[in-house]
Amino acid sequence: MDRISAIRNVEDALRAFENGDADLADTERRVAAVLRTYATEFDGDDDVFRAVGEEPVDGTVVVAPSEPAARERLLAANGLDPGDGDGPGDADGPAFEIERV
Numbered sequence: 001m002d003r004i005s006a007i008r009n010v011e012d013a014l015r016a017f018e019n020g021d022a023d024l025a026d027t028e029r030r031v032a033a034v035l036r037t038y039a040t041e042f043d044g045d046d047d048v049f050r051a052v053g054e055e056p057v058d059g060t061v062v063v064a065p066s067e068p069a070a071r072e073r074l075l076a077a078n079g080l081d082p083g084d085g086d087g088p089g090d091a092d093g094p095a096f097e098i099e100r101v
Contacts, residue, residue: 006038039063040101049074053096056080067098074098 001009013030016022022030039061042048049070051057056078064070072082080093 009034048101054094
């Protein structure tokens with residue numbers, strides 16, 4: 001799915017919500033499905049990575065050029081300092097692994 005298709009699908013979901021044809025839960029599911037499809041079919045030079053582990057990072061998906069960059073982006077996306085990861089000496093942050101999607 002390209003970016004324009006993803007945006008159109010999100011707009012369709014929002015329109016259905018605004019028209020009363022879908023409730024909030026249905027709209028959230030549709031938008032999440034669009035984003036998930038877009039992310040897993042991402043066609044850029046970077047890769048798509050997902051965090052698997054402790055909250056709040058578990059399930060977060062980012063696009064990054066490498067695993068170290070993905071780790072920083074995953075932490076930043078969750079409002080955490082990149083020094084809070086589960087690397088050596090980082091016992092205070094959430095423990096998580098990174099998988100390429």
